[in-house]
Amino acid sequence: MTAHEVRDVIVVGAGVAGLAAAHRLKEAGRAPLVLTSGRGIGGRCATWRLDGQPVDYGVGFLHGVDPELVAAIHSVGDATPIPGWPRHVEGRGTPCQPRAFAPQSARLAYAEGVSAFPKWLARDLEVRRQTTVERLALGDAGIVLTLASGEQLCGRDVILAMAGPQAETLLVPLVEDSDEVDAARRLLAMLGALPSLTVMAAYDPGTPEPPFEMLYPEDSALLQTVAHDSSKRKAPRALVLVLQALPRWSRAHLDTPPETWERMLLDEAGRLIAPWVRAPSVTRTHRWKWARVDAGCELSQPLLIPLGAGFRLGVAGELFAPGGGVEAAWLSGHRLAGRMLESRPS
Amino acid sequence: MTVPVTSLQDLVERDRDHECEGFGSAKVCVRVVGVAELPTRFGAFRIVGFWNNRDAKEHIAIIKGDVLGADAVPARLHSECLTGDVLGSLRCDCRDQLIMALKKISAEPYGVVLYLRQEGRGIGLLNKIRAYSLQDQGLDTVEANLALGFRDDERDYAIAAHMLQSLTIRSVQLMTNNPKKVGALESYGIDVRGRLPHLIPPNPHNRFYLETKANRSGHFIDFGGKPRLTEQHDLVMVDGMPDALVEKE
Ligand SMILES: Cc1cc2nc3c(=O)[nH]c(=O)nc-3n(C[C@H](O)[C@H](O)[C@H](O)COP(=O)(O)OP(=O)(O)OC[C@H]3O[C@@H](n4cnc5c(N)ncnc54)[C@H](O)[C@@H]3O)c2cc1C
Numbered sequence: 117m118t119a120h121e122v123r124d125v126i127v128v129g130a131g132v133a134g135l136a137a138a139h140r141l142k143e144a145g146r147a148p149l150v151l152t153s154g155r156g157i158g159g160r161c162a163t164w165r166l167d168g169q170p171v172d173y174g175v176g177f178l179h180g181v182d183p184e185l186v187a188a189i190h191s192v193g194d195a196t197p198i199p200g201w202p203r204h205v206e207g208r209g210t211p212c213q214p215r216a217f218a219p220q221s222a223r224l225a226y227a228e229g230v231s232a233f234p235k236w237l238a239r240d241l242e243v244r245r246q247t248t249v250e251r252l253a254l255g256d257a258g259i260v261l262t263l264a265s266g267e268q269l270c271g272r273d274v275i276l277a278m279a280g281p282q283a284e285t286l287l288v289p290l291v292e293d294s295d296e297v298d299a300a301r302r303l304l305a306m307l308g309a310l311p312s313l314t315v316m317a318a319y320d321p322g323t324p325e326p327p328f329e330m331l332y333p334e335d336s337a338l339l340q341t342v343a344h345d346s347s348k349r350k351a352p353r354a355l356v357l358v359l360q361a362l363p364r365w366s367r368a369h370l371d372t373p374p375e376t377w378e379r380m381l382l383d384e385a386g387r388l389i390a391p392w393v394r395a396p397s398v399t400r401t402h403r404w405k406w407a408r409v410d411a412g413c414e415l416s417q418p419l420l421i422p423l424g425a426g427f428r429l430g431v432a433g434e435l436f437a438p439g440g441g442v443e444a445a446w447l448s449g450h451r452l453a454g455r456m457l458e459s460r461p462s
Numbered sequence: 463m464t465v466p467v468t469s470l471q472d473l474v475e476r477d478r479d480h481e482c483e484g485f486g487s488a489k490v491c492v493r494v495v496g497v498a499e500l501p502t503r504f505g506a507f508r509i510v511g512f513w514n515n516r517d518a519k520e521h522i523a524i525i526k527g528d529v530l531g532a533d534a535v536p537a538r539l540h541s542e543c544l545t546g547d548v549l550g551s552l553r554c555d556c557r558d559q560l561i562m563a564l565k566k567i568s569a570e571p572y573g574v575v576l577y578l579r580q581e582g583r584g585i586g587l588l589n590k591i592r593a594y595s596l597q598d599q600g601l602d603t604v605e606a607n608l609a610l611g612f613r614d615d616e617r618d619y620a621i622a623a624h625m626l627q628s629l630t631i632r633s634v635q636l637m638t639n640n641p642k643k644v645g646a647l648e649s650y651g652i653d654v655r656g657r658l659p660h661l662i663p664p665n666p667h668n669r670f671y672l673e674t675k676a677n678r679s680g681h682f683i684d685f686g687g688k689p690r691l692t693e694q695h696d697l698v699m700v701d702g703m704p705d706a707l708v709e710k711e
C-alpha cells in the first residue's frame with residue numbers, strides 16, 4: 117500500500133452534518149480534515165448564484181425547535197437573517213417538513229442564501245473540495261480512504277456525513293471487517309431517500325410579484341413547492357421562483373432529460389399561478405436524487421462503530437436524528453462529535 | 463399554588479396549568495390530566511393519565527391503593543411495547559413483566575406501575591420492527607440498536623421521577639433487578655427506600671433463560687435462535703435463573 121498521511125479525524129461530506137461535527141471537534145482541540153465532492157460547501161443546504169443573485173435550490177429555509185440548533189442558526193456571522201421566512205404561505209399542500217410550521221418551531225432564511233449557515237460552520241475548518249472518496253478500507257494505521265484521484269488518506273477516526281444511500285455504498289467494503297458495519301449498511305438500505313427535481317426560474321424586470329413567499333399547491337400531481345426565492349433578497353435584480361417536484365413524480369422522471377421535466381414543471385406552475393410563469397428568461401435545473409429522508413425513516417442517533425485497533429467509524433447525517441432535515445443533520449453531527457470527545461478527548 | 467390535594471382526582475385541578483423547569487437533559491415536564499377507576503383481571507386499580515408538555519406524549523400510572531403522600535411505595539417502570547404487551551409477541555418478555563408487576567402491586571396495600579408510552583424510544587414502533595428485521599438477518603449489534611432508539615433510560619427515568627413527584631409519592635421501593643437503576647431514579651431527587659427483585663415465573667416461552675448463557679452482546683438466544691433484546695429497563699429474571707447471569711450488567 118502506498119504511503120499516506122495519517123490524520124486524526126477525517127470527515128467525508130461538507131454538508132450541515134459533517135460541518136457540525138468537524139466544528140465541534142475543532143473547538144475541542146481536535147484537527148479534523150473535511151473532504152467533499154462538490155465545488156461548494158453545504159451539500160443540500162445549497163445556494164446557487166444566478167447572475168450573481170443567490171438562489172436557494174435545496175432546502176429553502178431553516179427551521180427547528182432544538183434550543184442549540186436555534187441558537188446556532190441565529191448566530192451566523194456575515195449573514196442577514198430574515199426571521200420567520202416564509203411569512204406569506206399559500207396553498208394547503210403538504211410542506212416538505214410539516215413540523216416547520218409547528219408553533220414552537222423557529223424559521224429563518226438569510227439574504228445571502230441558506231448556504232450562509234454551512235459556510236459559517238466551516239469558517240475555521242480545513243476543507244478540501246472537489247474531493248470524492250471512492251472507497252474505504254481498514255489499514256494498520258487507521259481507516260484508509262481512496263479518493264477519486266487515486267490518492268489515499270488515512271484517518272484514525274472517520275466520519276461519513278451524507279445522504280443514506282451514499283453512505284451505504286461506502287460501507288460495503290468494510291462489511292467483512294465488522295458486524296456493526298454490516299448492520300449499519302443493511303439498516304441504511306432499509307431507509308432510502310426521496311428525490312426532488314428542481315427548477316430555478318428567473319423573470320425579466322417588470323414581472324408581477326407573486327403574493328406568496330412559499331406556495332404549497334394542494335391540487336398538483338407534479339409540484340410540491342414553489343418558493344418565491346427573490347423575496348428573501350435585499351435588492352433582487354430579478355424575480356426568481358424555485359419549483360420543486362413531488363417525490364413520486366420526481367422518481368418517475370429522474371432519468372428523463374432535464375429539458376422535458378423542466379417544461380412540464382414550468383407549465384404546471386403556470387397553471388397554478390399565472391400564465392407568465394411559463395416563460396422565464398433564465399432557468400437552471402437540479403436533480404436531487406436523494407433530497408431528503410422519508411417520514412418514518414429516521415433513526416434516533418448517529419452511529420459510532422469501533423474498528424480495528426482503536427479506530428472508529430462515525431456515521432451522521434439527516435437520517436440520524438428524529439425528524440430529518442437540516443435540524444436533524446446538525447444535531448446528528450453535533451452529537452456524534454460529542455460522543456467521540458467523551459470517549460477519546462484530545 | 464395551594465390547591466389542597468386529598469384525592470387523586472384533585473391532581474387534575476392542581477395541574478391545570480402546570481409548567482416547570484422540567485426533569486433531566488430533555489427537560490421533561492408532565493401533568494395529570496385525568497383519573498379513573500380501572501378494574502382489570504389482575505385487580506382493581508386506578509389509572510392516572512399524564513400529558514408530557516414537551517413532546518406531546520401520553521403516559522399513565524396504574525395505581526393500587528392510596529399512594530398520595532405515601533412512603534416506600536412499590537413502583538415499577540414499564541416501557542410501552544405494543545408487540546409484547548398487546549400482541550403477545552415472544553420476541554421479548556414485556557408482557558410477562560407487565561403482568562407480574564400488576565399482579566404484584568395488586569397483592570400489596572399500595573403500589574404503582576408507571577407505563578411510559580414511548581415505544582422504541584422516540585421514533586417508535588417502526589424502528590423496533592427494523593431492529594427485529596436485522597435480528598432476522600442474524601445481526602444484533604449494539605450501535606444499530608442504539609441508532610434505532612433502543613434504550614434511552616435517562617429520559618425514561620426523568621419522566622418517571624416527574625410522575626412520582628406529581629403523584630406526591632414520598633418514597634418508593636423500586637421493582638428492578640438492576641441496582642444501578644436505583645441511582646438513576648435517585649439522581650432526579652426521588653427517595654428510593656429499597657429494591658424489590660422483579661422475578662417472572664418460568665413458562666414454556668422463557669425457559670431457555672434457565673438453560674442458556676447470554677451471548678457476546680449480553681443477549682439471550684431463545685429457542686427460535688433469535689436474540690432476546692432487553693426491551694424493559696433491566697434484565698429479565700426468570701424465577702430459578704442463576705443470579706450470576708443477572709448481576710453482571
Ligand atoms: C429539494 C429539497 C428540499 C428540502 N426541504 C427541506 C425542508 O423543508 N426542511 C429541512 O429541514 N430540510 C429540507 N431538506 C433537507 C436538507 O437539505 C438536508 O436534510 C440536509 O441539508 C442534509 O445535510 P447532510 O449534512 O446530512 O447531507 P448533505 O447536505 O447531503 O451533505 C453531504 C455532502 O457530502 C458530499 N458527499 C457525498 N458523498 C461523498 C463522497 N463519497 N466523497 C466526498 N463527498 C461526498 C455531498 O456532495 C454533500 O456535499 C431539503 C432538501 C432538498 C434537496
Ligand SMILES: [Zn+2]
Nearest residue numbers: 481482491492
Ligand atoms: Zn413539570
Ligand SMILES: [Zn+2]
Nearest residue numbers: 543546554556
Ligand atoms: Zn417488548
